[in-house]
Amino acid sequence: MSLSGNAVGTTAPPTSARTPLSVDELVGRLCDLPSQPTTALRVLWLADDPKCSARKLGDAVAADPALTTKALRLANSPYYGFSSRVSSAHFAVTILGTATIRSLAAMAASGLDSSHLVVPDWFWRHSAAAAAGCALLAPRFGVRPGDGFSLGLLHDLGIALFCQGDSEYASVRTEFGAALDEHERYGMDHGEAGAKVMAAWNFPAEFVEAVALHERGGSTFGLSQLLTAGDMLANLALEVAEDAVADAETVAQQLSASHEELDSWCDQVRNEADTVSQAMQQ
Numbered sequence: 001m002s003l004s005g006n007a008v009g010t011t012a013p014p015t016s017a018r019t020p021l022s023v024d025e026l027v028g029r030l031c032d033l034p035s036q037p038t039t040a041l042r043v044l045w046l047a048d049d050p051k052c053s054a055r056k057l058g059d060a061v062a063a064d065p066a067l068t069t070k071a072l073r074l075a076n077s078p079y080y081g082f083s084s085r086v087s088s089a090h091f092a093v094t095i096l097g098t099a100t101i102r103s104l105a106a107m108a109a110s111g112l113d114s115s116h117l118v119v120p121d122w123f124w125r126h127s128a129a130a131a132a133g134c135a136l137l138a139p140r141f142g143v144r145p146g147d148g149f150s151l152g153l154l155h156d157l158g159i160a161l162f163c164q165g166d167s168e169y170a171s172v173r174t175e176f177g178a179a180l181d182e183h184e185r186y187g188m189d190h191g192e193a194g195a196k197v198m199a200a201w202n203f204p205a206e207f208v209e210a211v212a213l214h215e216r217g218g219s220t221f222g223l224s225q226l227l228t229a230g231d232m233l234a235n236l237a238l239e240v241a242e243d244a245v246a247d248a249e250t251v252a253q254q255l256s257a258s259h260e261e262l263d264s265w266c267d268q269v270r271n272e273a274d275t276v277s278q279a280m281q282q
């Protein structure tokens, strides 16, 4: 199933009109963004073009100072473990890979990297832990670590969108979930909202579908199963799982991993989440 156009979130309209900007309106604006020629969008388009060389993508990143800063911070973070300093956008593109550059550009294009955007305190650490968790587990699902990293980093984009459009959501949303029904309020959950925007920006169909499904479960293909496992591992590592013991059992069983192995993954993800989230924040 490919999610494009209006395939996602076409159910009942929001039941509450208390938001200054409706989530539908917000998602619609982001879906229309390609008409605005920002440098971050140019990077998004180029990252989508298989014929685009790393040099051309590097030129496009270098044309956007904010994106360059973010790419350099991430490339220089201990997560990538380079002993020498990465100082050019072109080298950063080579180190981070197209999928991660695409995620950084998506964050910039959606305003997610703006200091004005209010997201819950835990948002970046959770996204960074999911990125580290998905990258770590990626080979078990036949996925490249760079693609896993980018999927984990962006999978909760919809939470940021809901926070941006609805201050009440921002105030009730916690790491454990929101004390309101996203479907009832917005006609879609945050996975579907993020996926809608990513589909409009031509993210690969499997990537979009994995994001759309991640809160619903029922994953049947590699990328989607990886995201479920990586998200769960992130929550275990950050010790925010509602039922950590049951979740640890599920992850260990799904991945045929021993408890010792799971403990060591949690340590790794926790450490990497700190370095990545520091690099991602202004």
Ligand SMILES: [Fe+2]
Pocket: 155, 156, 190, 191, 214, 215
């Ligand atoms: Fe989520």
Ligand SMILES: [Fe+2]
Pocket: 126, 130, 155, 156, 231
């Ligand atoms: Fe998540």
